Amino acid sequence: MLADKLEWDAWSDDLSVGIHGIDHDHKGILDLIARLHEAYDAPHAEDAVRIAVARIARYADQHFQREERMLELAAYPWLPQHRARHDTFRAYVAEITTGTAPLPVVGELLSWLVDWWVGHIGTEDKQYRDHVQGCAKAVASVG
Ligand SMILES: [Fe+2]
Numbered sequence: 401m402l403a404d405k406l407e408w409d410a411w412s413d414d415l416s417v418g419i420h421g422i423d424h425d426h427k428g429i430l431d432l433i434a435r436l437h438e439a440y441d442a443p444h445a446e447d448a449v450r451i452a453v454a455r456i457a458r459y460a461d462q463h464f465q466r467e468e469r470m471l472e473l474a475a476y477p478w479l480p481q482h483r484a485r486h487d488t489f490r491a492y493v494a495e496i497t498t499g500t501a502p503l504p505v506v507g508e509l510l511s512w513l514v515d516w517w518v519g520h521i522g523t524e525d526k527q528y529r530d531h532v533q534g535c536a537k538a539v540a541s542v543g
């Protein structure tokens with residue numbers, strides 16, 4: 401099944417940004433996404449999926465806040481662009497949790513979420529790696 405495969409494939413050490421607290425958050429969000437298929441199998445699937453996506457949205461928002469705070473402490477010059485990418489995720493999941501968009505089928509939703517996270521971690525998050533690692537205060541802020 402797709403979701404079983406996702407649990408195997410979504411995280412790989414290639415996605416590490418070399419900052420433990422951030423890697424921990426990223427593994428957590430990919431685990432939540434990998435379990436999303438369970439909500440589609442629930443008796444009241446539409447409600448269950450919207451609730452599961454709301455949980456993902458809350459977790460993601462806490463991560464974004466930690467990450468943006470870390471980038472502020474590191475005086476990262478591309479923080480506005482980085483925050484704008486986070487905002488695209490916030491906007492997509494808000495449409496689902498508020499019911500303003502029709503619920504995507506399971507494969508479409510999982511693909512969008514996994515593609516967004518793997519793409520974002522593998523490109524924009526990795527781009528801050530060297531800059532942030534040069535600032536001990538910023539690294540310490542995420543544990
Ligand atoms: Fe990010």
Ligand SMILES: [Fe+2]
Pocket residue numbers: 422426463467521525
């Ligand atoms: Fe991140």
